[in-house]
Amino acid sequence: MQFTSETTEQGVTERGFDLHVEGERVPGILWLPEGATGPRPLLLLCHGGMQHKRVDTILAKARSFVRHLGYACISIDNPGHGERASEAELAQARALRGATSLPPIDPGRMKQLAARVARAVGEWKAVLDAAQALPEVGDGPVGWWGLSMGTAIGVPFVAGEPRVRAAVLGLAGVRNEEFGRLARQITVPAMVMCQWDDEVAPRDSVLALFDALGSSDKTLHANPGRHVQVPPYERQAWEEFFARHLGRASSPPAPGA
Amino acid sequence: MQFTSETTEQGVTERGFDLHVEGERVPGILWLPEGATGPRPLLLLCHGGMQHKRVDTILAKARSFVRHLGYACISIDNPGHGERASEAELAQARALRGATSLPPIDPGRMKQLAARVARAVGEWKAVLDAAQALPEVGDGPVGWWGLSMGTAIGVPFVAGEPRVRAAVLGLAGVRNEEFGRLARQITVPAMVMCQWDDEVAPRDSVLALFDALGSSDKTLHANPGRHVQVPPYERQAWEEFFARHLGRASSPPAPGA
Incomplete structure (x- = not known):
């Protein structure tokens, strides 16, 4: 994990990094409380399709988890996204920015996605190894937050990763038997998000994911609405979910301490 | 509304009352912050079948809503419950206390329930009128919290009561067309609770209620589990839901004020 930049804003230190995994450069960001020392819970924030490691919703979550809970947070550009996207992929992402409805995923893209998911799972494992080697992260409990493509990657990752103790998943359904089998292997506490009018991940397939989880x-x-319309107030629910299952890094000092 | 008792504990004043509605005595409880004056949000807490106005879960909610949000809270014994239950009904309630699984509702009891629901809706309207006439309650926004039988009563009540601005419902499904029609008339913000393995209100009927709501x-x-196994952490979600939609009675004074 080679750090490439560092800035601090309102008590949150943001460090850009590169990690080389199987011949590819994986760029990422590590957020920590300013001046953090010693182990703390680590949250892996996995962006969705056509997003990137510092998309506004990821950035907002990282900052609030760091400020409110004292966590370390990590985000990377998944394969084919952010700094790893082709010109055509960037153009498509730009074209869909702000759209309230997304096109269905065609079979060609689904096949590409499957290959990328397999690669991403290995990358996230390497990122987790590298992050836990830092003394300011350490081997505290680990959480996974990833919706949509973040669940396509998250289900195989969490199923095979005993260090993850709690996961927020959703906006993705059980599309095949293998995915259902992996979901059943997940036994840690999980929160599943479902958009009632989801045009990408139909409601029943997301309910089937919730049903399949072994937790x-x-x-x-x-919540009502389409794929990209998760209500903003759910961020508080995610914070409480992780606080309940991973704890907090530290409490504010007692008065007079 | 004739007050029959008053006690104060940890900043919460609890007043027992009787209200006479169409020839029957309706006993209830009003909870308020100690020394409350002036209008504030009012929460109507409607207990479930075989429960009563001061069942532990209602009492805990009332106290925390008063303490954390400064609300007024009201609970009554619904028809055939609490002080209004027959010896046989009390014996049945005692026999089922602590049970993790409830028997199905037979057709005879369903018919009795329908008559009681109609009566209860009128009683809750009378209780709301009387409570809002008190200066320490006033005409602030009103919320409804009621699961199971509290939803059987709550759906017709909220559908016909423009003073209610937000409702927590659930553990009850759409059992007939009339109930679905009333649910569609509800347009205020709503939270619906569903127990995934509910032996009384099957999952699909509760999802149908969520779908039917006009909000x-x-x-x-x-959440996984049977009818009576709603996780305790959901109380915090209800608090945040009402705080979001009804506001808070007052904020703590600013530092130095």
């Missing part, structure tokens, strides 16, 4: 402690939040 | 702002929380 005894799981909770589903469903 | 553009609605959210579903589903």
Whole structure:
């Protein structure tokens, strides 16, 4: 993990990094409380399709998790996204920015996605290894937050990664038997997000994901609206979910301490 | 509304009352912040079947809504419950206390329930009128919280009561066309609770209630477990839901004020 930049704003230090994984450069960001030392919970924030490591919703979550809970947060550009996207992919992402409805995923793109998911799972493991080697992150509990493509990657990743202790998933459904089998292997506490009028991940397939998860402690939040219209107030629910299952890095000092 | 008792504990004043509605005595409880004056949001807490106005879950909610949000809260014994239950009904309620699974509702009981729901809706309207006439309650925004039988009563009540601005419903499904029609008339923000393995209100019927609600702002929380196993952490979600839609009675004074 080679750090390439560092800035601090309102108590949150943001460090850009590069990690080389199987011949590819994986650019990422690590957020930490300013001056952080010692181990703390680590949250892996996995962006969705046509997004990137510093898309506004990821950035806002990272900052609030760091400020409110004292966590470390990490985001990377997944294969084919952000700094790793082709000109054509960037143009498509730009064209769909601000759209309230997304086109269906065609079979060609689905096949490409499957190959990228397999690669991304390995990258996230390498990122987690590298992050936990830092003394200011350490081997505290790990959480996964990823919707849509972040769940396509998250389900195989979390199913095979015992360090992850809690996961927010959703906006993605059970599309095949293998995915259902992996979902059943997940036994850590999970929150699943479902958009009731989702044009990309149909409601019933997302309910099937919730049903399939092997977790005894799981909770589903469903809201009206299309794929990209998750209500902003759910961020607070995610914070409470992770605080409940991963704890907080530290409490503010007691008065007079 | 004749007050029959008053106690104050940890900043919460609890007043027992009787209200006479169409020839029957309706006993209830009003909770307020100690020394409350002036209008504030009012929450109507409607207990479920075989429960009563001061069942532990209602009492805990009332106290926390008063303490955390400064609300007024009201609960009554619904027809055939609490002080209005027969010896046989009390014995049945005692027998089922602590049960993790409830028996199905037979057709005879369903018919009795329908008659009681109609009566309860009128009683809640009378209770709301009387409460709003108190200067320490006033005509602030009103919320409804009621699961299971509290939704059987709540859907017709909220559909016909423009003073209600937000409702927590659930653990009850759309059982007939009339109920679905009333649900579609509800347009205020709503949260629906669904128990994934509900033996009383099957999952699909509760999802149908969520679907039927006419509210553009609605959210579903589903959790594994049977009818009576709603996770305790959802109380915080209800608090945030009402705070979002009804506001808070007052903020703590600014530092130095």
